[in-house]
Amino acid sequence: MALTPKKELSREEKLAKRDAAEQEALLREVDDAVRQGDTEEFFTKYGKPLLAVLILGLVGFGGYLFWDSRQEQAMEADSEVLVGALDQVEAGNLQTGYDQLEALAGEDRGGASAVAGLMRAGIAAEQDRPDEAARLFAAVAANESAPQALRDLAKLREVATRYDSLSSGEVITQLKPLAVPGNPFFASAGELVAHAYMDQGKEAEAGALFAQIAKADDAPEGLRSRARQMAGVLGVDAIEDVDALLEEQGVDTQAADGEAAAQIQ
Structure with a gap:
């Protein structure tokens, strides 16, 4: 396939193209100069504050490490x-x-x-x-x-x-915020509050609180046992599972049932 011959540029067209290239180069140089001038102006105006911020940051970081x-x-x-x-x-x-x-x-x-x-x-x-x-x-x-x-x-x-040396009301006021299920000190605080209720003659409140302590799985067993007994004295049933309670206390329920049956016979 034959190539199309390139069109020969006239002298005027060559001069115009050269002038355009020179103007483009000049504009590029001016743009670079302006950019450089802006940069120099920026650092002249903000260089010291930026340096100060940088130094303060480094000092602050060093202070934190110290x-x-x-x-x-x-x-x-x-x-x-x-x-x-x-x-x-x-x-x-x-x-x-x-x-x-x-x-x-x-x-x-x-x-x-x-x-x-x-x-x-x-x-x-x-x-x-x-x-x-x-x-x-x-x-x-x-x-x-x-x-x-x-x-x-x-x-x-x-x-x-x-x-x-405290009144029952003072004991209740100071410890009631701790005497709630879920608080780490519920059982110990609750026992003192329950006794304070008893001092005030509020046996229903005391019995209910003792029953809650007796059912608290995270309370010490000795404290739960005391609370269970006190709840019973106050007429509140604090035992949810009798067999489980007897098992915790080391009582052989099967042997006990056998002895009971033998006594009946």
Whole structure:
């Protein structure tokens, strides 16, 4: 197939094409210059603030790393204090352990300080200093930076320590928020509240609460047993499955049935 011959450009057309190419190159150079000028102007205007922000960011990040390192060191130091005091208590050196915990308990260190305060309160109670123990428990319960579970435990122990000096109404008011099924301290708080109800002559409320405690699977068995007995005394049936209860208590139900049948015969 024959190729179509290219059309020869005239002199005027060649000059026009050259001029167009030169203008395009000139425009490209001007555009590059403008872009470069904009960049230089931008960095002239905002370069220092951007650099300052970058430096502040790096300083802040470095500060966080330093703070995190200090936090870990502080946690390790707190753990050493708590473990050392616990070793003293287990060795029978109650006063030494009590003294070792004083500084940590007096600081605002969240959970570690709360645990130290609870340990000191427990030691004071063990040493037959109930007023001091109640005061220390109350301090932990009022510490808003402490975990809620530790504050609730402290409140429970405070009321238990001061139970004889509190009115039944005060016991109910302070522990009723904890004496609800699902709360980790339901059984212990509920038992105290139920006894306070009995002091007020509210046997129906007391019996119902004792029955709830008796049916709480996560409550200690000794506490459930006491609650079951108290519920029965108050005329409330707290036994859902008699056979299961007898099995828990180690009673051979088949042997018991056999003995009962023999006695009938």
